[in-house]
Amino acid sequence: MLNRPAHGGNRVWAAQLAQCAPHELLDFSASINPLGPPQSAIAALQDSISDLCHYPDPDYTALRQVLGAHHQIDPDWILPGNGAAELLTWAAWDLAQLDCTVLLTPAFSDYFRALRLWNAQVLTASMLYDSQSLRYVHPDGQAGILLNNPHNPTGQSWCCVEFYELLDRYELIVIDEAFMEFTGSEGERHNSFIAELCSGSYEHVIVLRSLTKFYSLPGLRLGYAVGHPDRLRRWQAMRDPWSVNSLAAQVGEVMINDHAFAQATWDWLTPARTQLEQSLAQFPALTPRPSAANFLLVKTQSSAPLLQAELLQHDRILIRDCLSFPELGEDYFRVAVRTAADNQRLLDALSQIPSLQG
Template identity: 50%
Template sequence: MTKPVHGGNLAWAATIAGCPTSAIIDFSASINPLGPPNSALQAIQSNINQLRAYPDPSYQELKKAISLTHPPLTPEWVLPGNGAAELLTWAALELSKLETTYLLVPAFSDYWRALKTFAANVVECPLEIGEWKLEQLAIKSDISKGLLLNNPHNPTGMLMELESIVPFLEKFGLVVVDEAFMDFLPPPQLESLIPLVTKFDNLVILRSLTKFYSLPGLRIGYVISHPERLRKWEKWRDPWSVNSLAIAAAQAVLEDKVFQEQTWNWLSKACPQLFQGLAELPGLQPYSGAANFLLVKSEKSVDQLQIKLLKEYQILIRDCLSFAELGDRYFRVAVRTQEENQKLIDALAKIL
């Protein structure tokens, strides 16, 4: 079995560890360990009979439910998708029609998948880890150029302030901001661009329900942008790309304030605990992150560290080989429960 590009490949990890997939503690996919919320599971169970009918292809109810979580937006500003990944495809098609797309690197590998599919002309903008240095983006107003950003940024965990993105909205023809991890920030710390979407018709914001609500297998996300653009995307894509159970679960979790509070409470304690534990280990340097994962620099080869953690402790971390700029001296770990975080810290302490 070849080494996976994405995190969360438990079949590969179990083969290396020589154990069932259920025995792996997965730090490689940045998924909320408290989920999925009961509200999602109950909604799926009670809507199981919906499988007999096609979903509403215009997704009116779901659009309404999503728009209500982002007042004062109305449903036509929202389009649900088969995960943020599906919507990224349509964003990439739009970007590919522009002369150039500026892309912050290291970048989530799926951006490359989507941009290459449509032969977009990509200019890489290397990011200095630990600080946002975007001078290379100091272009003059040029509507023939596009920009693809990720905030908070995967894999560094860096968060860009809303105000620092506004100048790009004034310059670029199209700005796509992937906010797949933004939900992990409690409301007072949010830097989401959603409040600006009615001001800028060149803004596209991607959101995912995968990470925060721990639903990667269900496939559900949404995009917020100008209604004219979303009507165009609806014509481009397959009908019924969001299934009936995803609709039911999404509507339930968006209203689940208890789960949202629990997640913010857990993360506010578990993230500093993991950071501190990693920082105290020899040869490791974690970078502080705004979301539910941490990027860590390692003096030792991560390839070997990853295999040892799997074979000796059934723990899976995310190597950064798919991020060309990072290579074998970085890894990424999801923040998990405090007990599991401690297991990782203890295992690394023994290996290092």
């Protein structure tokens, strides 16, 4: 038997429980845009196959230029990575040089992976019942903080001005904006710290972005860090050369300008999320939390791992249990927002489970 996964989207593990092939599962556990990948990305992928016989440009000049134009920032402030996960490893290295790192919990399990790797001292602060908890933490010594906006798994978002007060208190502030694109152009303007970071030339702030969720390419692996050029040059010198493959780099150059795909995603997400949230709230045993992202965290009076097993075995539907978030345990599950038809399949399956009916 395979180990219970710490991340969503582990279809091999789930297919074994459901006794089916991985492609037969309906996956609500990984928060991936169901409209993608965009056609523009598939076309770029096909075009880039002929370049596989060459090494990628080690400086990713073209990709950094496209990303710089997208954010209206200097490309020297951008470093592409093999998913946000790779860049998190280097951000964690920098955090580990400080006396401690503050982490709001529940926290994405990869934060612990990356911080533990470099023996960072971690100080956790619960935000489950108090979204303002970042105000109350006063660590001793030189401290860093690792934040996630919008936050996985709660779906909470912060306006970027709320981070201003952290600028004087922390030696290093890392903001993981892996799900920021889902908040739309308005959300980006209010919530993302990228524009502030570059206009203020802050040397001690890093923003991490993922391109795998919004563009539905988690298998391709692509993300980027925005930070001071000196820091990014240091990371580039430390890490493996060519950590972004040429397919991912060339797809990234094209799809970031696919405005029609982005608009279609925003047009789909807002009503689909509201509808799913309201329908889940109809179950007496379930309480979904409002979310700014493309997933919902749901409190359940019925054990989440048991629900997960039941949905897998009867319906081949995979939801995300929250056992990898120790503060949540069996009382919560997380579901991605999918298409209206997929969401309805989930709701129909949940309506067959007696323990959810109150």
